[in-house]
Amino acid sequence: MTLSFDAAPVGTALPATVVELTRADLRAYADASGDTNPIHLDEAVARSVGLPDVIAHGMLTMGLAGQVVADWAGDPGAVVSFATRFTQPVVVPADGTAVVEVGGTVSGADPEARTVAVDLTVTSAGVKVLGRARAVVRLP
Amino acid sequence: MVALTVDESFQGRVYPARPAGTVTADALRAFARAVRATSPVHHDGAAAREAGYADVVAPPTFAVTLAQRAEAQFVEDPQAGIDFSRVVHGEEQFVHHRPIVAGDELTAELHVDRVRVVRGNAMVTTRVELAAADGPVCSVTSMLVVRAPEGEQ
Numbered sequence: 309m310t311l312s313f314d315a316a317p318v319g320t321a322l323p324a325t326v327v328e329l330t331r332a333d334l335r336a337y338a339d340a341s342g343d344t345n346p347i348h349l350d351e352a353v354a355r356s357v358g359l360p361d362v363i364a365h366g367m368l369t370m371g372l373a374g375q376v377v378a379d380w381a382g383d384p385g386a387v388v389s390f391a392t393r394f395t396q397p398v399v400v401p402a403d404g405t406a407v408v409e410v411g412g413t414v415s416g417a418d419p420e421a422r423t424v425a426v427d428l429t430v431t432s433a434g435v436k437v438l439g440r441a442r443a444v445v446r447l448p
Numbered sequence: 449m450v451a452l453t454v455d456e457s458f459q460g461r462v463y464p465a466r467p468a469g470t471v472t473a474d475a476l477r478a479f480a481r482a483v484r485a486t487s488p489v490h491h492d493g494a495a496a497r498e499a500g501y502a503d504v505v506a507p508p509t510f511a512v513t514l515a516q517r518a519e520a521q522f523v524e525d526p527q528a529g530i531d532f533s534r535v536v537h538g539e540e541q542f543v544h545h546r547p548i549v550a551g552d553e554l555t556a557e558l559h560v561d562r563v564r565v566v567r568g569n570a571m572v573t574t575r576v577e578l579a580a581a582d583g584p585v586c587s588v589t590s591m592l593v594v595r596a597p598e599g600e601q
Contacts, residue, residue, distance in 0.1 A: 327484060340478040341513045345532075357533055366537040367512050371483035374508040383499070384489065384547065387508040391541035391589075443508070 310382040313422045313447040322380045322412035322426065327372050328405040329364055329398065337368040351402065363397035369408060369437055370394075373430050376410045377443045380426075386445045388423065393439035398432045408432045415442075422447055453594055454529050454570035456563045463521050465557035468514045468578060473504045473550035480507050496549070506548035512540065515576035515588035518556035522574060523592070530572070530594055538571065539591035545584045554578045554585060561589070568596025 331349075338344045343365055346353040354362045370392050378384040400406040409431050416425035428441035473493065480490035485507040488495035496504045523530050548554070555578070562573040571593055578586045 333482070336478075337482040340475075340482040341516075343513075343516060367509060367540065368483065370540060371479075371507060371509040375483050375485050378485065378508055379487070384485065384487065384505055384507055385501070385544075387544065389541070389543045390508050391539070393539045394537050 310386060311380065311447055313417070313419070313424065316414050316417070316424050316445075316447060318414050318417050318424075320414040322376060322414075322428075325376045325410045327408045327410065329368075329400055329408060330405050331362065331400055331402060334362065334364055334368065334400060337365055337371075341365070341367065343367065359397065359399075361399050361401060364400055364406065364408075366394040366397075369398055369430060369432075370441075372408060373410050373428050373438060373441055374443065376412060377426055377428070377445060380412070381445045381447065386447060388444050388446050390443040392428075392441035394437070395439040396432075396435045396437045398437050406432055408437070412443075453531065453534075453568055453596055454563055454565055454572060455527060456565055458522065458528055458560045459563040461522070461560045463518070463558035465555040465577070465579065466518075468518065468554040468556040471506070471514075471548055471550055471552040471554065475513075476504050476506050476510065476548075476550055479510050479513065483507050483509065493550070501547065501549050503550035505550075508542065508544070509540075510548060511542055511544075511578060511586040511588050512590075514554060514556055514578055515590065518558045518576045519574050519590060521558055522560055523572075530570075530592075531597075534595045534597070536593045536595060537590070538593045539589075541589040543587040543589075545586060548578075548585060552580055552585070554580055570594040 415427040430438040
Protein backbone atom coordinates (compact mmCIF):
# COMPACT_ATOMS: atom_id res chain seq x y z
CA MET A 309 0.00 0.00 0.00
CA THR A 310 1.60 3.22 -1.17
CA LEU A 311 1.79 6.13 1.23
CA SER A 312 -0.14 9.22 0.16
CA PHE A 313 1.54 12.59 -0.40
CA ASP A 314 -0.71 14.18 2.21
CA ALA A 315 0.42 11.64 4.83
CA ALA A 316 4.10 12.66 4.49
CA PRO A 317 4.39 16.34 5.44
CA VAL A 318 7.74 18.01 6.05
CA GLY A 319 9.13 16.83 9.39
CA THR A 320 7.72 13.31 9.14
CA ALA A 321 10.20 10.79 10.59
CA LEU A 322 10.73 7.45 8.87
CA PRO A 323 10.77 4.39 11.15
CA ALA A 324 14.30 3.95 12.56
CA THR A 325 15.75 0.75 11.17
CA VAL A 326 18.67 -1.36 12.40
CA VAL A 327 20.38 -3.80 10.05
CA GLU A 328 23.02 -6.33 11.09
CA LEU A 329 25.62 -7.33 8.51
CA THR A 330 27.90 -10.36 8.50
CA ARG A 331 30.61 -11.45 6.09
CA ALA A 332 28.02 -13.80 4.53
CA ASP A 333 25.88 -10.76 3.70
CA LEU A 334 28.82 -9.16 1.88
CA ARG A 335 29.35 -12.38 -0.08
CA ALA A 336 25.66 -12.40 -1.02
CA TYR A 337 25.83 -8.77 -2.17
CA ALA A 338 29.02 -9.47 -4.15
CA ASP A 339 27.33 -12.40 -5.91
CA ALA A 340 24.10 -10.50 -6.58
CA SER A 341 25.76 -7.30 -7.78
CA GLY A 342 28.84 -8.65 -9.57
CA ASP A 343 31.03 -6.37 -7.43
CA THR A 344 33.63 -8.88 -6.26
CA ASN A 345 36.31 -6.40 -5.17
CA PRO A 346 38.29 -8.44 -2.59
CA ILE A 347 38.38 -5.58 -0.03
CA HIS A 348 34.79 -6.67 0.73
CA LEU A 349 35.63 -10.37 1.04
CA ASP A 350 39.25 -10.92 2.02
CA GLU A 351 40.82 -9.55 5.22
CA ALA A 352 44.38 -9.83 3.92
CA VAL A 353 43.58 -7.75 0.84
CA ALA A 354 41.66 -5.18 2.87
CA ARG A 355 44.59 -4.75 5.28
CA SER A 356 47.12 -4.58 2.44
CA VAL A 357 45.43 -1.41 1.13
CA GLY A 358 45.33 0.23 4.56
CA LEU A 359 41.83 -0.67 5.72
CA PRO A 360 41.30 -1.88 9.31
CA ASP A 361 39.43 -5.01 8.16
CA VAL A 362 36.92 -6.14 5.52
CA ILE A 363 34.45 -3.35 4.72
CA ALA A 364 30.93 -3.51 3.35
CA HIS A 365 30.30 -2.37 -0.22
CA GLY A 366 29.26 1.29 -0.10
CA MET A 367 26.53 0.30 -2.52
CA LEU A 368 25.26 -2.33 -0.05
CA THR A 369 24.92 0.34 2.64
CA MET A 370 23.21 2.64 0.13
CA GLY A 371 20.94 -0.23 -0.95
CA LEU A 372 19.90 -0.91 2.66
CA ALA A 373 19.15 2.79 3.17
CA GLY A 374 17.15 2.90 -0.07
CA GLN A 375 15.16 -0.05 1.16
CA VAL A 376 14.10 1.87 4.27
CA VAL A 377 12.71 4.58 1.99
CA ALA A 378 11.03 2.10 -0.37
CA ASP A 379 9.41 0.24 2.55
CA TRP A 380 8.18 3.50 4.05
CA ALA A 381 6.77 4.67 0.71
CA GLY A 382 5.15 1.27 0.15
CA ASP A 383 6.36 1.08 -3.45
CA PRO A 384 9.97 0.75 -4.68
CA GLY A 385 8.98 2.46 -7.93
CA ALA A 386 8.07 5.61 -5.98
CA VAL A 387 11.77 6.43 -5.48
CA VAL A 388 12.55 8.76 -8.40
CA SER A 389 16.04 9.77 -7.35
CA PHE A 390 18.54 8.76 -4.71
CA ALA A 391 22.03 10.12 -4.06
CA THR A 392 24.71 9.88 -1.41
CA ARG A 393 28.33 10.40 -0.53
CA PHE A 394 30.32 7.61 1.11
CA THR A 395 31.98 9.22 4.11
CA GLN A 396 33.27 6.32 6.24
CA PRO A 397 33.50 2.56 5.69
CA VAL A 398 31.33 0.00 7.49
CA VAL A 399 33.80 -2.45 9.00
CA VAL A 400 32.53 -6.05 9.17
CA PRO A 401 34.40 -8.40 11.55
CA ALA A 402 34.96 -12.09 10.75
CA ASP A 403 33.23 -13.42 13.85
CA GLY A 404 30.47 -10.92 14.49
CA THR A 405 28.22 -8.35 12.92
CA ALA A 406 28.38 -4.74 11.88
CA VAL A 407 25.31 -2.77 12.89
CA VAL A 408 23.98 -0.17 10.45
CA GLU A 409 21.35 2.26 11.73
CA VAL A 410 19.13 4.11 9.26
CA GLY A 411 16.88 7.04 10.07
CA GLY A 412 15.18 9.57 7.85
CA THR A 413 13.10 12.73 7.84
CA VAL A 414 10.97 14.39 5.17
CA SER A 415 12.86 17.63 4.49
CA GLY A 416 10.88 19.06 1.61
CA ALA A 417 7.67 18.64 -0.35
CA ASP A 418 6.62 19.72 -3.84
CA PRO A 419 2.81 19.68 -4.03
CA GLU A 420 2.76 20.19 -7.82
CA ALA A 421 5.07 17.27 -8.59
CA ARG A 422 3.68 15.36 -5.58
CA THR A 423 7.22 14.51 -4.52
CA VAL A 424 8.87 14.64 -1.11
CA ALA A 425 12.58 14.77 -0.30
CA VAL A 426 13.80 12.42 2.42
CA ASP A 427 17.11 13.12 4.17
CA LEU A 428 18.68 9.96 5.56
CA THR A 429 21.03 9.53 8.49
CA VAL A 430 23.05 6.33 8.26
CA THR A 431 25.53 5.39 10.97
CA SER A 432 27.60 2.39 12.03
CA ALA A 433 29.47 2.13 15.35
CA GLY A 434 28.43 5.70 16.09
CA VAL A 435 30.01 7.08 12.90
CA LYS A 436 28.15 8.62 9.97
CA VAL A 437 28.84 6.32 7.00
CA LEU A 438 26.73 8.10 4.36
CA GLY A 439 26.76 11.85 3.82
CA ARG A 440 24.10 14.01 2.18
CA ALA A 441 21.98 10.92 1.58
CA ARG A 442 18.76 12.08 -0.01
CA ALA A 443 15.92 10.33 -1.83
CA VAL A 444 13.11 11.97 -3.73
CA VAL A 445 9.88 9.99 -3.64
CA ARG A 446 6.76 10.50 -5.75
CA LEU A 447 3.58 9.77 -3.81
CA PRO A 448 -0.03 9.55 -4.98
CA MET B 449 56.97 15.18 -7.70
CA VAL B 450 53.31 14.88 -8.64
CA ALA B 451 52.21 11.64 -10.23
CA LEU B 452 49.34 12.01 -12.68
CA THR B 453 47.61 8.77 -11.81
CA VAL B 454 44.69 9.13 -14.17
CA ASP B 455 44.66 10.46 -17.72
CA GLU B 456 42.61 13.68 -17.64
CA SER B 457 42.19 13.63 -21.42
CA PHE B 458 39.46 10.97 -20.92
CA GLN B 459 37.13 13.72 -19.63
CA GLY B 460 34.28 14.24 -22.07
CA ARG B 461 34.62 10.83 -23.68
CA VAL B 462 31.38 9.05 -24.58
CA TYR B 463 31.22 5.30 -25.10
CA PRO B 464 28.28 4.62 -27.44
CA ALA B 465 25.20 2.82 -26.17
CA ARG B 466 25.65 -0.94 -26.17
CA PRO B 467 23.39 -3.78 -25.01
CA ALA B 468 23.32 -4.13 -21.21
CA GLY B 469 21.50 -7.45 -21.42
CA THR B 470 18.04 -8.60 -20.45
CA VAL B 471 17.07 -8.03 -16.82
CA THR B 472 16.02 -11.38 -15.36
CA ALA B 473 13.65 -12.06 -12.49
CA ASP B 474 16.34 -14.20 -10.86
CA ALA B 475 18.85 -11.33 -10.90
CA LEU B 476 16.27 -8.98 -9.36
CA ARG B 477 15.35 -11.53 -6.66
CA ALA B 478 19.00 -12.13 -5.71
CA PHE B 479 19.72 -8.40 -5.52
CA ALA B 480 16.53 -7.80 -3.53
CA ARG B 481 17.52 -10.50 -1.00
CA ALA B 482 21.01 -8.95 -0.66
CA VAL B 483 19.60 -5.50 0.23
CA ARG B 484 16.80 -6.95 2.43
CA ALA B 485 14.06 -5.92 0.01
CA THR B 486 11.31 -8.24 1.19
CA SER B 487 8.31 -6.78 -0.65
CA PRO B 488 6.65 -9.45 -2.82
CA VAL B 489 6.84 -7.08 -5.84
CA HIS B 490 10.57 -7.97 -6.05
CA HIS B 491 10.01 -11.71 -5.81
CA ASP B 492 6.59 -12.74 -7.14
CA GLY B 493 5.45 -11.88 -10.67
CA ALA B 494 1.77 -12.09 -9.73
CA ALA B 495 2.22 -9.68 -6.81
CA ALA B 496 4.15 -7.30 -9.07
CA ARG B 497 1.41 -7.37 -11.73
CA GLU B 498 -1.22 -6.75 -9.07
CA ALA B 499 0.77 -3.63 -8.07
CA GLY B 500 0.75 -2.40 -11.67
CA TYR B 501 4.16 -3.65 -12.87
CA ALA B 502 4.74 -5.81 -15.94
CA ASP B 503 6.82 -8.24 -13.87
CA VAL B 504 9.01 -8.28 -10.72
CA VAL B 505 10.51 -4.84 -10.13
CA ALA B 506 14.05 -3.73 -9.22
CA PRO B 507 15.02 -2.20 -5.87
CA PRO B 508 16.05 1.49 -6.18
CA THR B 509 19.82 0.77 -6.41
CA PHE B 510 19.75 -2.31 -8.69
CA ALA B 511 20.76 -0.19 -11.70
CA VAL B 512 24.27 0.05 -10.26
CA THR B 513 24.92 -3.54 -11.34
CA LEU B 514 24.31 -2.59 -14.99
CA ALA B 515 26.13 0.72 -14.66
CA GLN B 516 29.29 -0.79 -13.17
CA ARG B 517 29.58 -3.18 -16.11
CA ALA B 518 29.43 -0.22 -18.48
CA GLU B 519 31.90 1.81 -16.37
CA ALA B 520 34.42 -1.02 -16.76
CA GLN B 521 35.00 0.12 -20.37
CA PHE B 522 36.73 3.16 -18.90
CA VAL B 523 37.98 2.19 -15.45
CA GLU B 524 39.56 -1.07 -16.67
CA ASP B 525 41.18 0.53 -19.74
CA PRO B 526 44.94 0.47 -19.04
CA GLN B 527 45.25 3.74 -20.96
CA ALA B 528 43.04 5.47 -18.36
CA GLY B 529 45.65 4.73 -15.67
CA ILE B 530 43.25 3.77 -12.87
CA ASP B 531 44.81 1.50 -10.22
CA PHE B 532 41.68 -0.23 -8.93
CA SER B 533 43.33 -1.28 -5.65
CA ARG B 534 43.49 2.48 -4.83
CA VAL B 535 39.87 3.24 -5.73
CA VAL B 536 37.43 4.46 -3.10
CA HIS B 537 33.77 5.00 -3.96
CA GLY B 538 33.03 8.69 -3.36
CA GLU B 539 29.46 9.36 -4.45
CA GLU B 540 26.57 7.69 -6.24
CA GLN B 541 23.34 9.04 -7.69
CA PHE B 542 20.36 7.46 -9.41
CA VAL B 543 17.74 9.35 -11.38
CA HIS B 544 14.94 6.97 -12.33
CA HIS B 545 12.80 7.78 -15.35
CA ARG B 546 10.79 4.60 -14.79
CA PRO B 547 11.24 1.48 -12.64
CA ILE B 548 13.30 -1.41 -14.06
CA VAL B 549 11.32 -4.66 -14.36
CA ALA B 550 12.19 -8.24 -15.32
CA GLY B 551 12.25 -8.65 -19.08
CA ASP B 552 13.64 -5.16 -19.73
CA GLU B 553 16.19 -5.13 -22.53
CA LEU B 554 18.40 -2.16 -21.76
CA THR B 555 21.26 -0.36 -23.40
CA ALA B 556 24.03 1.48 -21.53
CA GLU B 557 25.80 4.59 -22.79
CA LEU B 558 28.83 5.64 -20.74
CA HIS B 559 29.90 9.26 -20.31
CA VAL B 560 33.14 10.30 -18.58
CA ASP B 561 31.84 13.58 -17.21
CA ARG B 562 34.83 14.70 -15.19
CA VAL B 563 38.42 13.68 -14.47
CA ARG B 564 40.34 15.86 -12.08
CA VAL B 565 43.75 15.17 -10.57
CA VAL B 566 44.84 17.10 -7.49
CA ARG B 567 48.18 16.28 -5.86
CA GLY B 568 48.13 12.83 -7.42
CA ASN B 569 44.62 12.02 -6.17
CA ALA B 570 42.10 11.68 -8.98
CA MET B 571 38.36 12.25 -8.84
CA VAL B 572 36.55 10.55 -11.68
CA THR B 573 32.84 11.09 -12.40
CA THR B 574 31.07 8.76 -14.79
CA ARG B 575 27.44 8.71 -15.89
CA VAL B 576 25.68 5.72 -17.39
CA GLU B 577 22.46 6.34 -19.29
CA LEU B 578 20.32 3.21 -19.25
CA ALA B 579 17.59 3.16 -21.87
CA ALA B 580 15.02 0.81 -23.39
CA ALA B 581 13.14 0.91 -26.69
CA ASP B 582 10.48 3.06 -24.98
CA GLY B 583 13.00 5.71 -23.88
CA PRO B 584 15.33 6.59 -20.98
CA VAL B 585 15.13 4.34 -17.90
CA CYS B 586 17.78 5.43 -15.41
CA SER B 587 20.74 7.76 -15.18
CA VAL B 588 23.49 6.47 -12.84
CA THR B 589 26.25 8.88 -11.81
CA SER B 590 29.26 7.58 -9.92
CA MET B 591 32.26 9.42 -8.46
CA LEU B 592 35.37 7.41 -7.71
CA VAL B 593 38.42 8.65 -5.85
CA VAL B 594 41.71 7.12 -6.99
CA ARG B 595 44.17 7.72 -4.17
CA ALA B 596 47.75 8.62 -5.02
CA PRO B 597 50.39 6.03 -4.15
CA GLU B 598 51.99 6.72 -0.75
CA GLY B 599 54.72 9.32 -0.86
CA GLU B 600 53.39 10.92 -4.03
CA GLN B 601 50.60 13.08 -2.56
